[in-house]
Amino acid sequence: MSGPPCESIGHKLEVSGVRKVFQPEDGRAPVVALERFDLAVDDGEFVCLLGPSGCGKSTLLNIVAGFVRPTEGRVSLDGAEVRGPGRDRGVVFQEHALFPWFRVGQNVEFGLKMAGVPRQERVGIADRYLGLVGLQPFRQAFPKELSGGMKQRVAIARALANDPKILLMDEPFGALDAQTRRLMQDELTKIWATTGKTILFVTHAIEESLLLADRVVVMSPRPGRIKALLAVPLSRPRSDVAGDFVALKAEIQELLRDV
């Protein structure tokens, strides 16, 4: 095992010494997706993983979610080691991943139903989160009847209804058009402020990371590793035309240039 021991107490999420090697089945050379990755995320913090494709940002998110096991290192949430997927980590995927056979309300209730929460109670909770994303009138609709942005809002409500300790988002707005994307970013900022959730957010868009995050983890590819950790000292709501925003953006662009 490599990586420093994690003694620090009080971090919500700790990723220490994580290394991930993919071994192709056809006998080609193994691919190192992540190398000695360390990251600590505090309670209520909004952290963005930013980098070009192939930098291992989605792999890291999948490891935190428990879908993928790290080759080395460990991930812990509130001090407990992550050993597989679980309801303490809500995940929002790039393609909404809603269950098309369930209505919007049933999708949002899904996690609660799995946990055995009585019907009355889970309908109430689902309604609250549907209200939070502004989709209460669509409780009875099937996902196919919603637009891309609405589907993604339902996916966020579904993840939040389980009251997870952390929200993991894998390029959730990547498939949306620019205008919808901008709206969703504002909405997510509001949701984050309302719920106080810890959020780990993967993106390849510099502006998006600067609009959303408290801290941006800039990653470099082959093997995936942290290039820089940047605090975003901008007050919310943020504007992507403000001078300090543009300055930060230029700084990150510079960082990503010599990747």
Place this chain on the structure above:
Amino acid sequence: MRQQGRTRIVRMTSVALFVLVWQAASVWNARRQYLNPILFPSPLDMVRAAYDEAVQGILWRDIVASLARIFQGFAIGALVGVPLGCAAGYFRRLEDWVDPIVELFRPVPPLALLPLFIIWLGIGEVSKILLIAFSTFFPIFLNTTEGVRSMDPLHLRAALSLGANRWQIFTNVAAWSALPGIIVGLRLGFALGFFVLVAAELIAADSGLGYRIQESRNFFLVDRMFVGAAVIGILGFGFNLVLRRLEDLLLRWRSTIVQAQI
């Protein structure tokens, strides 16, 4: 909606024209004695023959006998095929045990086994019902297995991260993913079951629509042979319609309902 209405009118007109042309051809043939008219009854002759059979009560008896066989056989095939298909699709380890045996039996045309079934189970109802069950099993099993395996890995991940256990994933995700495949399997199975039913009745039965065709042949009642074939056609058409309605109802959540070709 208007487009649909127009399509329906064209389709009905097509059928009506077909029957009219047939009737005209038969009448013309009866006058000219071009071919022996007894061998080529007109639609009206068939209606008359069907009426006679209905009055005698044999038409209903035949329909009931045939439907009883197909429903029992189909039910057994589905009750075995769907659960086994679900299990084989869901548990990868079971797949390798079940698949080769299914693949071994699948290419054998069910009718090739009819003599065997008769030797084992006699000429009564059991042999026919089990042969229908046997033949319906394969399309149902294979399409169910395929359906379960078509589960989107993203849905699996979503369900896992929402706290679902293996059984909950089966009932809430895998079974729903399999539903379109299961329905296709049921429809294919029913069509094949119908096919086997009639063939079995032609060879070994003392009632049913297939038997009536064979018996009519012995008495040279060609119009009754046509009636038998027509009734089988109408029943098959009707059940396919019912299954399609069921499909539309059960799969109304799907963005595009892909109609399977039979």
